[in-house]
Amino acid sequence: MKNLCLTSLLLLAACGGALNYQLKGSDLSPGADATVKAAVEPSRKLTRLDIAASNLSPAERLADGATTYVVWARPDFRTPWTRLGALSLSDGGRTGSATLTYSEINFELLVTAEPSPGVSDPSRMQVFKQHVGGES
Numbered sequence: 001m002k003n004l005c006l007t008s009l010l011l012l013a014a015c016g017g018a019l020n021y022q023l024k025g026s027d028l029s030p031g032a033d034a035t036v037k038a039a040v041e042p043s044r045k046l047t048r049l050d051i052a053a054s055n056l057s058p059a060e061r062l063a064d065g066a067t068t069y070v071v072w073a074r075p076d077f078r079t080p081w082t083r084l085g086a087l088s089l090s091d092g093g094r095t096g097s098a099t100l101t102y103s104e105i106n107f108e109l110l111v112t113a114e115p116s117p118g119v120s121d122p123s124r125m126q127v128f129k130q131h132v133g134g135e136s
Contacts, residue, residue, distance in 0.1 A: 023128045028113075029057045038132045040105045047132065049100045049109070051087065056127070058093035059113040063125045066113040072122050073102045073109050073132075081110065086117035106133030 018039050025032030034053040041047070051071065059066035068089065072081040087096030109132050113125035 019132065021130050021132070023130050025055070025128065026126050028062055028125060029127045031055045032057065032127055034111070034128050036109065036130060036132065040133070042105055045103060045105055047102050047105050047107075049084070049098070049102065049132075051096075051098045051100070051111075053087060053096045053111070053128070054094070056089075056094050056096060059089075060093075062113040062127070063115075063123065065115040066123075066125065068114055068117050069096055069111050069127060070114045070117060070119060070122065071098055071100060071109070071111050073104065073107045075104045075107045077108075081122050083119070083122075086114075087111070104133075108132070 018037055021036040021038070023034040023036060032053060032055050034051060037050040039048040056069065059068055069087040071084045071087065073084055074081045084100040084102055085098055087098050089096045109130045110122055110126060111128040112122045113127060114123055
């Protein structure tokens, strides 16, 4: 029975589907936590991300002028970061969430504190970083 359950889980993962990650905050915001649900569609080379963050330090406490948290992704270290969007903040900036899509199924995910949601490059104020997908 145990082998049957393990085999079923492996087959489900191989066919695509949701990947779940529990993230801990960086040294910049060590009390922060986040969950990331990545619904991977290999046939479309697309990943839908549902991100929920809690226990965030308000962005302005992390960097002068910071007001929000921006989500970034890139398929490898040679590729520039792509801005996916910003967390929708509540509870005085201590919780945030976002539903975003990215046209890759294996990538690095980054969340940074920024002065606005429209910045073109991520700052060094990294709060979360996670590899999403099959290979790291």
